[in-house]
Amino acid sequence: LAGSGIALGAHGEILADDRLRTSLADVYAVGDCASFPSARYGERLLVHHWDNALQGPRTVAANILGETPAVYDPVPYFWSEQFGRFVQYAGHHAAADRMVWRGDPAGPSWTVCWLREERLVALLAVGRPRDLAQGRRLIEAGRHMDSEALSEPARPLKDATAD
Numbered sequence: 001l002a003g004s005g006i007a008l009g010a011h012g013e014i015l016a017d018d019r020l021r022t023s024l025a026d027v028y029a030v031g032d033c034a035s036f037p038s039a040r041y042g043e044r045l046l047v048h049h050w051d052n053a054l055q056g057p058r059t060v061a062a063n064i065l066g067e068t069p070a071v072y073d074p075v076p077y078f079w080s081e082q083f084g085r086f087v088q089y090a091g092h093h094a095a096a097d098r099m100v101w102r103g104d105p106a107g108p109s110w111t112v113c114w115l116r117e118e119r120l121v122a123l124l125a126v127g128r129p130r131d132l133a134q135g136r137r138l139i140e141a142g143r144h145m146d147s148e149a150l151s152e153p154a155r156p157l158k159d160a161t162a163d
Helices: 050-064 129-141
Strands: 034-038 043-045 077-082 085-091 098-102 110-116 119-126
Touching: 085 129, 110 129, 119 129
Parallel strands: none
Antiparallel strands: 034 043, 077 085, 085 119, 098 110, 110 119
């Protein structure tokens, strides 16, 4: 894309705006080739996972069709299987100010949660898919968490909110 007029970032990615528009009129970019500004996290994100490519086209289609302007600001997500363990991550923990463990990381299943100002901003779940599903919704909603309740691995994440 060098010389195309499309602005590129430091990692060679396409710099998209919050509606996934590029620097060229009527050109959009989705997936792991494009970074976007996240109001949720206060920085530009470049997400290298196919889930990002699945979510972006909805935003682009809404903007092309001229519906109410659609802003792209998903909770980033990825998963992998490592050494027979299902590993899932949602959010972005760079600006977190606190970390809370749910379970023993030496065990077969556990979760670590990152909070910023007592709001859940990211989590890594190993063998705990329910934590990931509930946590992703809690991140999207910007819910305040009760850290003590959050640290109890037997308690559902959705029951560890403070508000």
